[in-house]
Amino acid sequence: MESFNIFYSVLKYIPSPIRMESIIVGLAVHSPLKKFSHFYRIKNTRRVVAFDDEYNKDFFKMVMDSLAYDLDYSYNEYSESLFNDDIKRFSDIEQDNFLDTRISYLANEFQFSPIESLQTSDSEVKNDLENLQKMYLYYDRPKSERITKTEVRNLLSKQLNSYHLAHITKSPKIYDEFGGNNLYDYQINDEILVKAISFDYKRINQLSTELKNVIYDLKQLNTSNISKVILTRNDNLEFLPEKHKLAFDNFKIKIKNIENVKNLKIDLIPLSELEGTLNKTKA
Template identity: 80%
Template sequence: MKTFDILYSVLRYIPSAIRMESIIVGLAIHIPFKQYSHFYRIKNTRRVASFDDEYNKDFFHMIMEGLSYDLDYSHEEQFEYLFNDKKKRFTDIQHEDFLDTRISYLANEFQFSPIESLQTSDEKVKKDLKNLQRMYLYYDRPKSERITKTEVRNLLSKQLNSYNLAHITKSPKIYDDFGGNNLYDYQINNSILIKAISFDYKRINQLSTELKNIIYDLKQLNTSNISKIILTRNDNLESLPQKQKLAFDNFEIKIKNIEAAKKLKIDLIPLSELERTLNQSKS
């Protein structure tokens, strides 16, 4: 089964350079092998308006339209657009740096995340594209159609596979105190542990229990051979209920305390920053 990469970048809207609070408003996709590119924009713009009380609807719409103009292309359209300029504008659609050239000009209020890659195949590409949308444009969908924690782990797996890492172990043999559960999803080069977590629990009691367990396990972990732990979390935290936001803030504080006590680097990041974080470990 032939595999190929989906390249993607997440667009965040940051209305204040001082507060640096952000909301995800788009997802740029590029598949060089398929000569395909698309910009998926947020549909529920009322969330943007409630996030920023100085939201300029016309300016926001102009940015979204501009990105669609720069990014929306499918090889299957080539004959339809044979006699206009669209095919000419996308002569570099097969180039690996296509996406970077299309999004690197944005800054200030609108910022794209570092480009990530996800390994897929002809059989799975449609599902993977759908799950990326469900992951990052999470609140555009009804609750029954939102991405699950298992599907997030699936994306994590595909993302790691696309990096062509030399030494990667799935479900490393690091168990809880009772020997029943694998505590981490992946181990890289025997020195980096990765675990996917979520803050999007409907019930605060469930979230509290999971975070307490993670903190306890981190404290008990034998770190003699471990240099870093990466906890990949869901994006869209700006829309969490207040109690879940408070739990996230407290969790970050406790992680910092564990880092200091165990002299261990612990990164709590969205999945869209995974490759950059791993590259930082090499330097």
Template identity: 35%
Template sequence: MNSKTIFYTICRYVPDIIRGEFINVGVLTFIPELGKSNFQKTRNLTRVINFDDELEMDVLKALLESLEIQFNNRFQPILGKPPTPDYLKNELVYFVNQIQFSEIRALNSSTVEEDIKDLHDMYLYYDQKKSNRINADRVKRLVSKLFTLNELKDVDRRPNEQNVFKQHPFDFSVSLKGETLLIKALSFDYTNYNRLYTEIKSFLFDLSYFKEMGYENIKVVINNTSIENDSEKLAYDLLSKEVDVYTVQQFAELLNGAEIQRTEQLSIF
């Protein structure tokens, strides 16, 4: 199957440019070979209101609807030459105030619809019903996709490190800025929180073993969540005392080289 290039960028609402805080409100994709661009706006505007209680909702709705009109169209496919993000760059140059777009990134895709859905799930996570949210396997898939998006070559998707029971508890090892990281993918989206606590207790046991063996560069990546209920808070507190914990969104920012503050920014993604 021939691959296509998906250029994508994240639309962000920035209430105060000086503070630099933002919340994701849309995902814009552009596929030159298909002559197609698409803007998907967030359906969960309640989170935006909670993020900025001074928001003029009618203004934001109008801006997002105008982006749909501007980008949800088809045009002549670009054939015979390498695809470039110039179309998006030219269209987005004026968005520098309360509506801003992230850096344009490229993904070579042989499964276009699936990869676009992954982008939406990653950056517009709260648009999904609770029953449809992300389990640990889905977190693992999205983390793997992040490595592909960032063109990281030195990634092991089946690390050999074994725990005391000869199991392989880690999902990835990756070389980042000259350091090798071991990564565990977890989800807090459990209806039965006893299962979550059992999984965390098991991983903390493994973590203690690996630290005794001299492994220090271990990270945990969880589903995008604002840690709102008591069960999630307890799970996060137990883990974060022993290891760095990132949401998928935060891990994406880490791979992009951004300086992030894990605890303070949990509530804004």
């Protein structure tokens, strides 16, 4: 089963350069091997209206349509005879830097995140594309169809595999104090731990329990060989209930306190920033 990479980037809408608050409004994906590229746009634009009371419907649609024109391409055996214009416009579809050349010009209100990659295969690519949409265009789906923590961990695994890291251990032998659960999902180069967490719990009590456990485990962590912990979180936090947002803010404060006490770097990031965070560590 041949594996190949999917490259992706998340589009954020930032109406105010002063506040720098953002909402995810699109997802660009590209597979050089499969000659495939697509821009998935937000469907639930009511979220955008609620986020920005000065939202310009016509301007927003123009930007979305322009990105679809620049990015939507799916090669098939009839393409050359039927869509010569597309063949010319997408002559670089097999290049790894295709996505970068198509999205790097955007700035100000619309900004793409640094390009990420994940490793997939013919049998898994459909589910992986679905999970990326579920991850980043989260509110386009009913609650029963939103991404699960297991699916988030699966995306995390595929992203790490696409980086071809020299030393990576899945489910490292770092257990809770009762010797039961593995506390972290991955260990990289023996010194970096990675764990997926979520702030999207229906009940604040469930979220509170999860965050307390993470904080407790960080306090108990033996840091003699560990220099960094990366906590990958769900994006889409702009529409969390107020109690959940408060929990998120308090969690960040407690993490900072642990960093100071244990001389440990703790990064709390969305999955779309994982590779950039690892690259900063190397530097």
